[in-house]
Amino acid sequence: MKPQRIRRWALTGGVIGALVLAGLGAPTARAAEPIRIGFGMALTGGLSANGKPALLAVQIWKDDVNKRGGLLGRPVELVYYDDQTNPATVPGIYTKLLDVDKVDLVISGYGTNLIAPLMPIAMERKLTIMGMFGLANNEKYQYPNYFQIQPAGPDPQTSTAIGFFELAAKQTPRPQTVAIVGADAEYPQNALVGARELIKKFGFKTVYDRTYPPSTVDYTPIVRAIKATNADIVFVASYPPDSVGMLRAAHEVGLQPKIFGGGMVGLQFTSVMTSMGPMLNGVVNYDFWAPEPTMLAFPGIKEFLKEYQARAEKAGVDPLGYYLPPYSYALVQVLGQAVEATKSLDQQKLADYLRATEFNTVVGKVKFGKNGEWAKGRTLMVQYQKVHGTGIDQFRGPGKKVVLYPEELKSGAIVYPYSAAKN
Amino acid sequence: MVAGLLLGGFYAAVSLGVSLIFGLLDIANIAQPAFVILGSYAAYVMNRSFGLDAILTGLLFTPVFYVLGAVVYRLYYESFERRGEESLRGLVFFFGVLFIIEVSLSLKYGVDYRLVEAAYIGKSIDLGGVGIAFRLLVPCLVGLAMTLALHLFLSRTFYGRAVMAVSQDRLALRLMGADPVRIKTIAFGVGIAAASLAGALLITIAPVVPSTDRDYIGRMFAITVLGGMGSIAGTLVAAVILGVAESLMSTFFGPSWSLAVSFGILLVALAVRPAGLLGR
Numbered sequence: 001m002k003p004q005r006i007r008r009w010a011l012t013g014g015v016i017g018a019l020v021l022a023g024l025g026a027p028t029a030r031a032a033e034p035i036r037i038g039f040g041m042a043l044t045g046g047l048s049a050n051g052k053p054a055l056l057a058v059q060i061w062k063d064d065v066n067k068r069g070g071l072l073g074r075p076v077e078l079v080y081y082d083d084q085t086n087p088a089t090v091p092g093i094y095t096k097l098l099d100v101d102k103v104d105l106v107i108s109g110y111g112t113n114l115i116a117p118l119m120p121i122a123m124e125r126k127l128t129i130m131g132m133f134g135l136a137n138n139e140k141y142q143y144p145n146y147f148q149i150q151p152a153g154p155d156p157q158t159s160t161a162i163g164f165f166e167l168a169a170k171q172t173p174r175p176q177t178v179a180i181v182g183a184d185a186e187y188p189q190n191a192l193v194g195a196r197e198l199i200k201k202f203g204f205k206t207v208y209d210r211t212y213p214p215s216t217v218d219y220t221p222i223v224r225a226i227k228a229t230n231a232d233i234v235f236v237a238s239y240p241p242d243s244v245g246m247l248r249a250a251h252e253v254g255l256q257p258k259i260f261g262g263g264m265v266g267l268q269f270t271s272v273m274t275s276m277g278p279m280l281n282g283v284v285n286y287d288f289w290a291p292e293p294t295m296l297a298f299p300g301i302k303e304f305l306k307e308y309q310a311r312a313e314k315a316g317v318d319p320l321g322y323y324l325p326p327y328s329y330a331l332v333q334v335l336g337q338a339v340e341a342t343k344s345l346d347q348q349k350l351a352d353y354l355r356a357t358e359f360n361t362v363v364g365k366v367k368f369g370k371n372g373e374w375a376k377g378r379t380l381m382v383q384y385q386k387v388h389g390t391g392i393d394q395f396r397g398p399g400k401k402v403v404l405y406p407e408e409l410k411s412g413a414i415v416y417p418y419s420a421a422k423n
Numbered sequence: 424m425v426a427g428l429l430l431g432g433f434y435a436a437v438s439l440g441v442s443l444i445f446g447l448l449d450i451a452n453i454a455q456p457a458f459v460i461l462g463s464y465a466a467y468v469m470n471r472s473f474g475l476d477a478i479l480t481g482l483l484f485t486p487v488f489y490v491l492g493a494v495v496y497r498l499y500y501e502s503f504e505r506r507g508e509e510s511l512r513g514l515v516f517f518f519g520v521l522f523i524i525e526v527s528l529s530l531k532y533g534v535d536y537r538l539v540e541a542a543y544i545g546k547s548i549d550l551g552g553v554g555i556a557f558r559l560l561v562p563c564l565v566g567l568a569m570t571l572a573l574h575l576f577l578s579r580t581f582y583g584r585a586v587m588a589v590s591q592d593r594l595a596l597r598l599m600g601a602d603p604v605r606i607k608t609i610a611f612g613v614g615i616a617a618a619s620l621a622g623a624l625l626i627t628i629a630p631v632v633p634s635t636d637r638d639y640i641g642r643m644f645a646i647t648v649l650g651g652m653g654s655i656a657g658t659l660v661a662a663v664i665l666g667v668a669e670s671l672m673s674t675f676f677g678p679s680w681s682l683a684v685s686f687g688i689l690l691v692a693l694a695v696r697p698a699g700l701l702g703r
Contacts, residue, residue, distance in 0.1 A: 044526070046634060048534040184679055212678030215638040217629060218430045218666075220556060221673035240536045244630045252547040252556035266536065272630065275538035279545055316533045390540060 034077035035070070035345065037062075037332070038103030040093040042110050045085025049269065050324050051110045053308075053317040054132060055080065057328035058107075060307050061336070071339050083109050090117040098125065104345045107331060108132050110324070112186065119143065128351040130331050131372070133324065135190060138371040145351035146372040149331040151288065151363075153377020154370045158194035160263040160286050161235065163381035163405035165198040167284065168233050168259050171416050175232030175258045179208035181222060181246075182237030182263070191237035191263040207231050212242070219245035223253045232258045240266025244276065251279055258417035261285040267384075268323040274392050280384035282421030284414070287382045289322045289363070290401040292411035301362040304329055320395060330361035381405035383414055385421060424667060425553050426674075431666030432563030433628060435570050435659045437621045437639060438646040443573070444614040445644070446653035447590040448607055450499070451513060454520035456636035456643060458615050461524055462488065462622020463631040464532060470539040477539040478565055481623025485616040492615025493608045495520065500604060521636065528633035536630040544627065562624035567659075569620060574655045576613070586610040590653055645689050651702025660700055664688060 039058075042051030062076050070076055079101045083089045090109070097103045106122075107130040108115045115134035122129040123143050131137055131148035136156040138146045152159040168175050180195050182188030188211070199206055207229040212222060223246065226234060234257040236246050243264040250260065261283040266272050268287050273280065289295060296302060308321040318325075335350075337359055342349045358367040369375030382401040387394065394400055402412035415421035437459060444452045465484045466477035475483075503513045543557035577583035585606045588596045593603045625631060625639075646665055650657030665685045672681035692700060 044529060044534070046534075048529070049536070049632070052533070210677045210679070212673065213682045215682065216669075216673070216678060217433075217638075218426055218559060218670065218673075220426045220559070221670045222678050224426070225674045241630050241632075241635075244536070244538065248545055248558060249556070251545045252558065253554055254547075269535065271535040271537065275540065275630070277540075318535065 034075045035072070035105070035339070036077045036079050036101065036103040037105045037107060037335075038079040038094070038097035038101060039107045040081050040083035040090055040097075040109040040114065042085040042114060043082040045083075047085040047111045047114070049318070050133075051085070052315065053312070053321055053323075053325045054110045054328040056308065056311060056315050056317055057304075057321070057325035058332050060304065060311070061329050061332045064307075065336055071336055072343060072345075076336075079103050083114055085111075085114070087113050087117045090114055091121060094118060094121050105335060105339075105350075106130075107335065108134065110328075112137060115148075119146070122146065126347055128347045128354065130335055132328060132331055135187065136371075138373070142371060144355070144372075145347065147334070147351075147354050147368050148372050148374075149327050149334070149366070151327075151374045151378035153374050153379070155194075155377065156373065157190050158198055159377045159379045160191045160237070161195040161198050162377070163286065163379060164235060164259075164262040164284060165195070165202050165204070165233075167381055167405055167414060168204075169202045171258065171414070176205055177207045177229070177231045178204045178233040178235060179226045179229055179231035179257070180206065180235045180237070181208065181210050181212070181226065183214045183239055183242050184211045185214050185239060187265070188237035188239070188263070195235050195237070195262070204233065214239060214242065216242065216245070219249040220253055222246070223249040223255055227253055227255050234260045235262035236260075237263035238265060240269065240272060243267055244272060247276060247279055247283070256417075256419050256422075259284055260418045270318050270320045270322075270392065270395065273387075273395055274390050277390035278387050280387050282384065282415060282418045284381055284383045284404065284418075287323070287380045287401065287403075289326050290380065290382050290398075290403055290411075291322060291396060292398045292401070292403050292409075294403060294409040294411045296398075298362055298364045299360065300333075301326060304362050319392065322395075326363050330363045330366060333361045334359045334366060378406060378409075380409065383412075383421065385412070385415060424671065425550075425555060426559065427667030427670030428663060429555070429559040429563040429666070430670060431659075431663030432566040433559065433624055433662075434566075434642065434646055434666050435662035436562065436566030436617075436624050438643045438650075438658050438662055439569055439573055439655070440614040440617040440621065441643045441647045442650065442653065442655060442658040443586075443617070444611055446647050446651075446658075447586060448610055448614075449590065450496075450504075450607075450611070451510075452517050452611075452614070453514065453640060453644075454495075454517040454524065455614070455618060456639040457521040457524040458488065458492075458618035459622040459625060459639065460528065460631060460633060460636045462619040463626035463635075464528055464537065464622070464633075465619065466623040466626050467532075467537045467539055467631070470541075476541055477623045477627050478561065478620070481620040484619040484623075488619035489612040489616040492612035492618075495615070496608050496611035500607070525633045525636065532633070534632055534634075536632055537626065538630045539626050541627065558628055562627055565620065565624055566662075569617060570655060570659045573613075573617070577655060582606065582609055641686075645686060649689050649692055649699055651699030654699065654701040657699055657701030664700075 042048045081093045112134045115137045128145045133150040182192045243266040312319045338350045338353045342353045367375045381404045466480045469475040469480040547554040547556045589603045589606045646661045650661030669681040
């Protein structure tokens with residue numbers, strides 16, 4: 001950011017901050033008034049496939065809390081606006097939330113790009129800010145009052161790939177060569193940087209390392225080039241359309257590495273899973289949630305999913321809600337627990353409590369560490385197994401997305417090599 | 424190489440509508456890709472609800488799209504063309520149409536990636552050591568058939584020749600006793616009807632969201648211009664050149680260069696032959 005812009009930010013922030021402080025005269029006088037939580041959310045645009053389910057999860061939490069009598073005896077109210085997946089709308093939305101709507105707490109919208117423009121605002125106004133699935137947003141700012149719910153852990157760059165390469169290194173016969181490929185876009189590039197680091201760490205040999213433009217239509221030439229290298233490991237960092245394209249091309253070209261997958265976004269979505277069906281078999285891919293016994297053991301998750309799935313159709317969102325929604329719910333759950341425990345809406349008190357405490361949530365125990373990321377990363381590696389046909393119901397229960405990593409959440413064994421699980 | 428040819432056939436199918444409407448009628452219909460996506464969703468809905476094949480749906484829906492196209496053109500004509508305000512305001516009009524289609528699809532079907540199922544998706548045949556994916560082969564063949572059909576329509580039928588005439592000399596056509604507006608309505612309708620099929624092909628190849636259209640705007644217009652405005656055969660040639668260039672680059676030099684090279688070809692071609700490859 002240019003210094004001039006920073007100065008402008010500082011000035012605007014300062015003026016607005018002073019106004020807010022002036023208005024904070026008598027907070028206790030509003031005891032019966034609702035606690036207002038504000039946020040922008042991607043309800044249209046590129047990220048809305050995740051933004052809308054995230055909103056539903058937050059709404060379910062609000063209803064749950066209000067059923068139990070609210071927070072600090074006050075009902076909870078959500079104030080949200082559509083950020084259109086456009087980072088440029090974020091400053092305006094949050095300024096309105098804080099100055100016009102006078103919300104008590106704010107959380108971020110969904111995704112790295114929408115959290116980035118919120119960081120300077122949060123820092124100017126000394127807000128405690130909950131981040132929803134941002135990758136390394138706080139790496140440069142190191143703002144102490146930022147807390148992020150995606151379980152990437154302290155080293156976000158390698159978080160996607162670590163489980164994949166750890167698993168690969170453990171197999172016998174041990175794979176030797178690696179092909180990595182990804183889209184020319186922010187997340188895939190980050191994941192590839194992490195993958196390169198891990199390849200070095202585990203002593204594999206890279207035989208293919210390329211990127212492609214996100215608007216590529218046909219992936220068979222890429223897959224054919226990878227096939228020609230005969231790589232044992234194929235690591236793909238892709239967004240949904242390319243994930244589907246790569247997977248289909250892999251089947252058409254007859255790609256047979258020993259282990260295949262890694263960082264393919266989209267395979268987690270119900271609409272994609274139910275379209276790809278058996279083509280998923282054998283793919284080892286990152287995930288955040290799977291309906292396996294080890295993941296269903298956390299308190300409250302079954303009730304949440306039941307409610308989510310009941311409301312999903314009406315809301316027109318992912319019918320299963322296994323990827324992001326549990327974490328969106330956990331995010332506000334954490335915030336709510338902090339408010340209850342500190343009996344306060346004071347931003348600094350909340351931040352201090354959030355930093356120091358381990359929370360029990362629907363996604364398990366959450367403890368924040370360096371830069372407000374999870375103290376210990378917990379990105380899952382799952383393998384699709386025994387998928388038959390394209391029915392949705394098979395994905396509701398365990399056994400189709402077997403958790404292989406991390407060890408403490410493992411729910412089954414890997415089928416290795418890839419070709420053994422493919423059919 | 425083969426993959427590029429297949430891709431080219433598909434690109435041709437997608438670009439035919441633009442070639443007809445933009446190339447021949449000189450209407451900057453930038454909403455064309457949105458109509459293609461509308462075709463994709465029609466295919467998706469029929470595939471999900473009735474198990475109908477995507478491409479069959481595309482074919483069945485061509486009359487519906489034809490009518491839709493005719494209505495859109497009439498609206499455009501009444502509001503802009505008749506008053507001689509077609510250039511810039513017309514562009515804005517079609518931008519509006521593009522957004523309306525996109526947002527309507529988002530509201531109705533959400534923004535999840537949509538795919539169709541067909542027996543041939545994910546399978547391939549081996550021809551002389553080269554695996555050819557049916558998912559690409561079928562759209563390519565349909566694309567070729569569409570090109571041929573459109574070519575025959577324009578060169579052999581009365582209405583087709585009238586369309587060619589309206590693109591060349593409107594006044595002369597009127598003097599011959601034909602109504603240029605009616606002819607243009609027909610041509611516009613045919614162009615949009617082509618989008619129905621193209622959309623079905625698109626969703627057969629790759630998953631679709633309402634905003635997928637934006638990936639195709641550039642390619643569609645590039646192919647039309649490269650091929651020569653209004654030349655159907657040129658569209659096919661240009662589509663194949665772009666497809667082959669993209670595929671070869673992806674295979675041998677790294678996929679990140681593929682688009683740059685495709686558009687590089689366009690620039691060079693325009694510098695050497697400003698009318699396009701087969702343009703007049």
